[in-house]
Amino acid sequence: MPTIKDVAREAGTSIATVSYVLNNKTHEVSEATRQQVLAAIERIGYRPNINARNLQASQTKLIGYAWHDLRHGQMNPVLDQFTYLLAQSAEAAGYHLLTFTHNDDNWETVYHELIKTRRVDGFVVSNTRRDDPRIHYLMDTRFPFVSFGQANPGWVFPYIDTDGAHGVAEAVHHLIGLGHRQIAMVGWPEGSLSGDARLNGYLDTMARAGLPVRDGYIQRGEQDEQTGRDALAAWLALPESDRPTAVVAVTDLIAIGVMSAAKEAGLVVGRDLAVVGHDDVPLVQHLEPALTTVRQPLAEISQAVVAMLQPIISGEQATPAPCLLAPRLIVRQSCGAGR
Numbered sequence: 001m002p003t004i005k006d007v008a009r010e011a012g013t014s015i016a017t018v019s020y021v022l023n024n025k026t027h028e029v030s031e032a033t034r035q036q037v038l039a040a041i042e043r044i045g046y047r048p049n050i051n052a053r054n055l056q057a058s059q060t061k062l063i064g065y066a067w068h069d070l071r072h073g074q075m076n077p078v079l080d081q082f083t084y085l086l087a088q089s090a091e092a093a094g095y096h097l098l099t100f101t102h103n104d105d106n107w108e109t110v111y112h113e114l115i116k117t118r119r120v121d122g123f124v125v126s127n128t129r130r131d132d133p134r135i136h137y138l139m140d141t142r143f144p145f146v147s148f149g150q151a152n153p154g155w156v157f158p159y160i161d162t163d164g165a166h167g168v169a170e171a172v173h174h175l176i177g178l179g180h181r182q183i184a185m186v187g188w189p190e191g192s193l194s195g196d197a198r199l200n201g202y203l204d205t206m207a208r209a210g211l212p213v214r215d216g217y218i219q220r221g222e223q224d225e226q227t228g229r230d231a232l233a234a235w236l237a238l239p240e241s242d243r244p245t246a247v248v249a250v251t252d253l254i255a256i257g258v259m260s261a262a263k264e265a266g267l268v269v270g271r272d273l274a275v276v277g278h279d280d281v282p283l284v285q286h287l288e289p290a291l292t293t294v295r296q297p298l299a300e301i302s303q304a305v306v307a308m309l310q311p312i313i314s315g316e317q318a319t320p321a322p323c324l325l326a327p328r329l330i331v332r333q334s335c336g337a338g339r
Helices: 004-011 015-022 031-044 050-056 077-092 107-116 133-141 164-177 193-208 225-236 252-264 298-314
Strands: 062-066 096-100 122-126 145-148 159-162 183-187 218-220 246-249 274-279 292-295 323-325 328-330
Touching: 004 015, 004 031, 015 031, 062 077, 062 107, 077 096, 077 122, 077 298, 096 107, 107 133, 122 133, 122 298, 133 145, 145 298, 159 164, 159 298, 164 183, 164 193, 164 246, 164 274, 164 292, 164 328, 183 193, 183 225, 218 225, 225 246, 225 252, 246 252, 252 274, 298 323
Parallel strands: 062 096, 062 122, 122 145, 145 159, 159 323, 183 218, 183 246, 246 274, 274 292
Antiparallel strands: 292 328
16 A cells, blocks of 8 residues: 555655645645645555554544524525434434534635644535535545535535435326326526426426426525415416416425415415425424425435545545435325316
């Protein structure tokens, strides 16, 4: 196996310089030298000795996790649940969760300081997006991390995610089985990773069933109840024969907006309009009628995230293969037979 001396020889630097790079002491070396050392490590396939690494820098047994940032008036019960379950999974594996906050202006400073001071052994990242700077930074620094969520298709990094396309496909299949043919969907703004995946599940299933997606059937908006209300208003503006008889919402909160607006318009949810949500957040089973929804396997995801992170922290595995976990359709009373 290549040694740190081999890396120094390949990079044309001293052993101390290689050590600075391996230990993320970026203030000790220039960026050009750091890239030179990282390239040498990649070329010769060097991997740090696990025992030596633990002796040199004892593990903190802390996993860093940033609280998700929300716009005013919004909520994200899925990530609230995930954070709690992640803390439980970490503790079951002998770790603790170190939560912290940052904003769009200082996120890199916060991550860099936690790495430089060795406050954590690794990170869990969530609420990801395309070109996510946090993932790009952690990939570049080669610091241990696992993501709950994806980013750019060409980026190679360890992540666990829900198979949103599969979940929405199950919901559409269920509605078709009930006799619905005019099925609409309300999603997030274009460009959302998970939102686009769920929309693709809807589009693919409609196409395979030979059902048209009529003009105006796809509505988009932010993560709030008003988005569902606005979507229903757009559908009610269509000629009565063209209105959807069933709706799939990208989240339960948006589905609640659809249901509330439908009731105010004199429609009976479950009879005049079938509604399916996504996430199975607490209390939706207590709505009237109870909401049919797609349940994310958050407990399994949190356990899988920690299990994937452990060998990365110990140096046993650099980049485990990513994994998609299938959600499950929970059928309740908000769905009825189509016209």
